[in-house]
Amino acid sequence: MSPAANGSNGSNGHGVAVPTPKPLDLVGKTAIVTGSARGIGAACALELGQRGANVVVNYTSAKSKGPADKIASQITSNGTGAKAITVQADVVANEGQQALVDAALSLSSSKSINILVHNAGHGDDCYLTDVTEDFYRIQTDINMKAPIFLTQKALPHMPRSSRIVLISSCSARMGVPQQTVYAASKAATEAFARVWATELGQSRGITVNCVNPGPVATDMYYASSQEFLDELKPLVDSTPAEGRVGEVGDVAPIVGFLCSEESRWVTGSTVSANGGLLFH
Numbered sequence: 268m269s270p271a272a273n274g275s276n277g278s279n280g281h282g283v284a285v286p287t288p289k290p291l292d293l294v295g296k297t298a299i300v301t302g303s304a305r306g307i308g309a310a311c312a313l314e315l316g317q318r319g320a321n322v323v324v325n326y327t328s329a330k331s332k333g334p335a336d337k338i339a340s341q342i343t344s345n346g347t348g349a350k351a352i353t354v355q356a357d358v359v360a361n362e363g364q365q366a367l368v369d370a371a372l373s374l375s376s377s378k379s380i381n382i383l384v385h386n387a388g389h390g391d392d393c394y395l396t397d398v399t400e401d402f403y404r405i406q407t408d409i410n411m412k413a414p415i416f417l418t419q420k421a422l423p424h425m426p427r428s429s430r431i432v433l434i435s436s437c438s439a440r441m442g443v444p445q446q447t448v449y450a451a452s453k454a455a456t457e458a459f460a461r462v463w464a465t466e467l468g469q470s471r472g473i474t475v476n477c478v479n480p481g482p483v484a485t486d487m488y489y490a491s492s493q494e495f496l497d498e499l500k501p502l503v504d505s506t507p508a509e510g511r512v513g514e515v516g517d518v519a520p521i522v523g524f525l526c527s528e529e530s531r532w533v534t535g536s537t538v539s540a541n542g543g544l545l546f547h
């Protein structure tokens with residue numbers, strides 16, 4: 268995890284990270300961040316916790332228990348009074364979704380869920396000719412089905428001014444080879460944001476937005492084949508903001524903003540967190 272994931276995304280000009288003060292604008296709010304033991308989700312959980320929110324830290328694999336516990340303890344010791352709980356749950360399963368909702372309600376003194384960040388995702392690469400029904404199902408279950416049915420379960424507990432954020436990918440729009448299923452499932456999250464912004468806006472006072480990262484230095488990115496990473500390199504080098512892979516600390520503060528009161532007039536948007544890659 269980059270230093271930025273710990274809220275140290277500034278520099279003193281000598282290459283030494285310095286803490287960036289966060290606004291304490293989420294004190295009293297309760298958040299669920301799916302897939303938050305590592306990668307982008309962990310950085311989002313820490314960001315929301317640093318802004319004072321109580322956070323449900325979710326993971327699914329046994330090996331992520333230790334990292335999840337560490338994220339939760341960083342949140343509970345960050346000095347804001349934020350609470351955190353870890354939940355091992357598969358976001359695709361009904362009982363997993365219910366466990367996340369129940370955990371959030373147990374953290375919230377008002378029995379409310381104010382923030383839902385759909386971060387858990389799966390992204391394998393495969394040429395069109397090799398896609399199998401299992402490959403299709405695994406990715407679409409996590410990237411599309413889980414956000415729909417977890418949102419359904421959380422909604423009855425989400426008061427006005429609540430926030431939903433989905434994590435898309437620049438792949439949704441770029442035509443990257445081997446991403447038939449991943450790209451389509453991520454494009455779906457951008458569609459969810461637009462449809463749900465309308466359905467949940469005036470009636471429920473909830474904003475719904477998508478954040479669109481480019482390549483980010485996480486386990487998911489480095490799990491790609493060398494062939495895929497080599498194909499991607501010219502694109503990474505051409506990133507308008509800087510010719511590099513993104514860090515989780517480039518993404519989490521955008522999610523933090525979209526969870527804040529100040530983002531009240533932003534809904535149905537897909538916000539770039541990709542250094543401008545989508546201009547290509």
Ligand SMILES: NC(=O)c1ccc[n+]([C@@H]2O[C@H](COP(=O)([O-])OP(=O)(O)OC[C@H]3O[C@@H](n4cnc5c(N)ncnc54)[C@H](OP(=O)(O)O)[C@@H]3O)[C@@H](O)[C@H]2O)c1
Pocket residue numbers: 301302303304305306307308325326327328329331356357358359385386387388389390409434435436437479480481482483484485486487488
């Ligand atoms: N990294 C990139 O280059 C990049 C670029 C654009 C968009 N994104 C998107 O950003 C999000 C996070 O990606 P990342 O790179 O941080 O991924 P990552 O490092 O691979 O982490 C994925 C997280 O999702 C969790 N997860 C997977 N399946 C789950 C399930 N069924 N139930 C609950 N949790 C589950 C994992 O839990 P465990 O820890 O228990 O395994 C893990 O915490 C994804 O939606 C991804 O599509 C990533």
